[in-house]
Amino acid sequence: MSERLRTLSALIVIGVSLLISVLVLATDSTGVGDRVHSLAERLKCPICTSESVADSPSQVARDLYDLIGEQVADGWTNDDIFEFFVATYGEEVLLDPKASGVGIVLWIAPLAALAIGGAVIAGRRAGKHREISQAERSRIATALEEQG
Template identity: 35%
Template sequence: MALLLCSAWAAAVIETYEFSSPALEARYHALSQELRCPKCQNQNIADSNAPISQDLRRQLYQQLEAGASDEEILEYMVARYGEFVRYRPQMAGPTLILWAAPVLLLLVGVAIAVVVLRTRRGAGEQLSEAERKQLAELLERESDA
């Protein structure tokens, strides 16, 4: 058990950057939580040990120290790695379909259910008088049997 704990500790991401201000360090931590590792896919760059995440963290640090805003940094990362690099993609363009798809599918499902229920309910009303008598006779025979 002790070996497992030691190996988990050894695998942790350890990088030390000297920031010129505590505000930059706070922005670094917030942005590194916001950006997804392109290789790991379900980890942010702060938690990933992949070489690409190390490069992204280094770029993030350099851009912050160079005076780039959060928006500029995110735009750069998206331009280079695609919208996938963000954990919370913007609601624009192709991602708008992903944001709207659940609502649209729910509305389509409700519309289909309404149409099916109305056609089933109206099916009995479309029988002629002769057909109704025949149906009643058939049902009576079935109940007698």
């Protein structure tokens, strides 16, 4: 197979696969998983050190898990449920802190680290494009003359 044919067939295979994947995934109507469980994963079991309501084997966690189930069945929104838990147990019940108040640091710091790190690498790259000085030019020229 010629080089051009290989490139063409590769592009077709990759393009068609991508197209099918995107079409299937975009028109997908499968429901969002288990809402009760994903809510329980985001709330801390109030009597535990760091376990979530979903993971803790304690009776308190099991009761709260059932409570979340009832709230979901009663048509509460996610925000309603979070608000209820914060009102009852305080902000620390949220395992995924809000991007406000004391939790703001947890949102800004990682993004800042990524930005600073990226800037440093980009800076290294830019620093490399240094013009050679006039002195260096003449040195190179003399060296070439001596060679020639």
